Amino acid sequence: MPSLHWGPSGGDRRADPPLPPIPANRAVVDCGVYVDGVRQPGLRDFANAYRHVRETGEGFVWLGLHSPNEKQMTTVAEVFGLHHLIVEDLVSAHQRPKLELYDDIVFLVLRSIHYIDHDSLDRANDIVDAGEIMLISGRDFVITVRHGDHTQLAGVRAALEARPEILRHGPAIVVHGVADRVVDSYVDVVDQMQPDIDELEERIFAASTAELDIDVVYLSQREVLELRRAVLPLAPPLAWLSGNERPPVARHLELDAGHLTELIGGHREAEIRRHFRDVADHLSTVIDMVNEYDNRLGSLLQAAATKVSIQQSTDMRKISAWAALAAVPTMIAGIYGMNFEFMPELKWEFSYPVVLLVMIGVCALLWRSLHRNKWL
Known part of the structure; x- marks a missing residue:
């Protein structure tokens, strides 16, 4: 009697066929062509959209991606002519905030921060959650790549599309809009964290030593450190975008220092710089608040340790x-x-x-x- 086999056996056994690659369009959140700040109908495929912009010489493409893999990002890079180092950074994620120049392309990395609502600090495992946003801006395109669930970009495209007189400035104004939304989220987070810091101060100085819980202070300081990692490295890029002539890190850059002031994509136009100065001012406020929280929490840890030592x-x-x-x-x-x-x-x-x-x-x-x- 022949034996029964579940699946192939012996010499007929073959390796499972490789899964087909996921097309790049699966990572696309939205894609549009904008001429004089007005979105053009159709043209939702990024390859066709960019081909249209190149052929007509008008407008720019705004492509939004969410967590693309290496194959998907390579396909996008081939269409837009991106440097392979940009592709590596976009796929690997976990980058610190930075701004780099690749010939006529600006590459900006932002960390998004989301405040996690909690009933009590004692039962909270995390206070903030971080995501990542990367922007690639060229002469006639801008690409936004998001990693994580809390990237705070909902509504940015709609808000800019509602103001074509602003959006007509091109890819640079999209970079500004995203950076402005991210920095505004920092302001919201530090405002929401302030009651937690105040509560910790009251608990440390009012509680008896037996009821003192230093773990909560360590948790808050860890979350403030996460916020510092997102905020502090962003200051130099925003300073340069605001008009500081000191260039950022430049990879594969063939422009001399004199051409940096007229970088392709409009990032050094006077109007754009005025917009970025406003964002930089908000970031300075956030940095001051983060430093204050860090100092207060450090003082609370020292005070708690002193109380324990005295007891x-x-x-x-x-x-x-x-x-x-x-x-x-x-x-x-x-x-x-x-x-x-x-x-x-x-x-x-x-x-x-x-x-x-x-x-x-x-x-x-x-x-x-x-x-x-x-x-x-």
Whole structure:
């Protein structure tokens, strides 16, 4: 009787065929062509859209992607002519905020921060959650790549499309719109974190040492550190976009320093720089608040450690005081317990109550002295 097999066996066994690659369009959130700030109908395929812009010489393409893989990003890079180092950064994610130049392309990395609502700090595992937004801006295109669930870009495209007089400035104004939304989210996060920091201060200075929970302070400081990593490195890129002539990191850059002031994509136009200065001002406010929170939490940790140290010192003084009180009767009882035959007052009938009275009297004097010195 032939044996039954579930699936192929023996020489017929073959490896599973590789899964077909996921097309790049699966990572596309939205794609549009904008001429004079007005979105053109159709042209939702990014390859056709960019071909149309190149052929007509008008407008720019705005492509939005969400968590593309390497194959998808390579396909996009071939259409828009992106450098392979940009592709590596876009796929790997987990980049620190930065701005880099690749010939006529600006590459900007932003970290998005989302405040997690919680009923109590004691039951919260996280206070903030981070995502990542990357922007590639060229002469006639801008690509936004999002990683994570909290990227705060909902409504940015619609808000800019509602103001064609702003959107007509081109890809640079899209970069500004995204950066402005991200920095505004930082402002919201630091505002929402302030009651938590205030609550921690009240708890540290009002609670007894037995009820003191330093773990909550460590949690808050860890979240503030996450916020610092998103905020502080963004200051130099925004400063350059706001008009600072010091160039950012440049990879594969063939423009000389004189051409940096007229970078392709409009990032150095006067109007664009005015917009970015407003974003940089908001970021400066956020940085000041983050530094303040960091200093306050560091002071709270030091204060909590000091309270614990003082309480331990107090406990040691109390233990030492009680040990001193116990030492006197222990010493007297030890002497009369040595079983020598010739010891004073062994035959006196009042010796026992007298010894007890001496013990009690000495202990009372010691207790009074220690209590006066606040050891008890």
